[in-house]
Amino acid sequence: MTTRDLTLVALFAGLVAALGLTPPITLAFVPVPITLQTFGVMLAGLVIGPKRAALACMLVIVLVAAGIAQLPGGRTGIGLFSGPTVGYLLGWVPAAFVTGFVAQRLDRPEAPQWQRIAGCAAAAIAGGVVVEYACGIPALGFVTSMGLVKAATVSMAFVPGDIAKAIVAAVVTVAVQRAHPIERV
Numbered sequence: 001m002t003t004r005d006l007t008l009v010a011l012f013a014g015l016v017a018a019l020g021l022t023p024p025i026t027l028a029f030v031p032v033p034i035t036l037q038t039f040g041v042m043l044a045g046l047v048i049g050p051k052r053a054a055l056a057c058m059l060v061i062v063l064v065a066a067g068i069a070q071l072p073g074g075r076t077g078i079g080l081f082s083g084p085t086v087g088y089l090l091g092w093v094p095a096a097f098v099t100g101f102v103a104q105r106l107d108r109p110e111a112p113q114w115q116r117i118a119g120c121a122a123a124a125i126a127g128g129v130v131v132e133y134a135c136g137i138p139a140l141g142f143v144t145s146m147g148l149v150k151a152a153t154v155s156m157a158f159v160p161g162d163i164a165k166a167i168v169a170a171v172v173t174v175a176v177q178r179a180h181p182i183e184r185v
Contacts, residue, residue, distance in 0.1 A: 012056035016040035017070045024072035030154040031084040039165040042128035045099025046173040049184025053096035087139025091132045099127030120170035
């Protein structure tokens with residue numbers, strides 16, 4: 001790891017943590033809040049690449065486990081790892097990795113802007129939605145005893161917002177990469 005790598009990991013860990021300052025939106029029918037932190041996870045994968053983004057998310061998770069408030073509503077501590085959001089929280093690491101991995105393959109600097117945005121949005125959806133839900137839904141179903149089918153059904157309420165986050169993350173990424181290209185590692 002170079003100094004640049006460490007700096008980018010710390011920067012994006014800080015971004016994910018800062019997005020945790022926004023108040024969560026709770027839904028009556030599911031014990032998982034809507035937060036902006038998944039936007040940060042997607043953005044990390046798109047901008048700095050799979051390895052650095054996964055490390056940034058791991059850093060935030062370690063800080064949460066250590067008791068440093070990094071999540072909306074000031075939630076923190078080891079107790080979160082036995083709660084209904086554990087799968088989504090731990091899912092940040094593979095979600096960021098997959099987002100960055102897919103972005104490396106779909107986003108080409110020489111492509112037209114609309115194509116770059118579409119490729120980045122597809123990468124963010126693959127990692128930040130598909131992988132994130134693949135980690136979060138089974139844990140939600142198990143921890144709450146609601147079962148996999150019901151957990152998947154109630155989690156569909158998050159899909160429109162997460163797709164919107166993926167599109168915004170793609171637009172931001174293409175603008176950042178155009179202004180200051182960062183190699184995805």
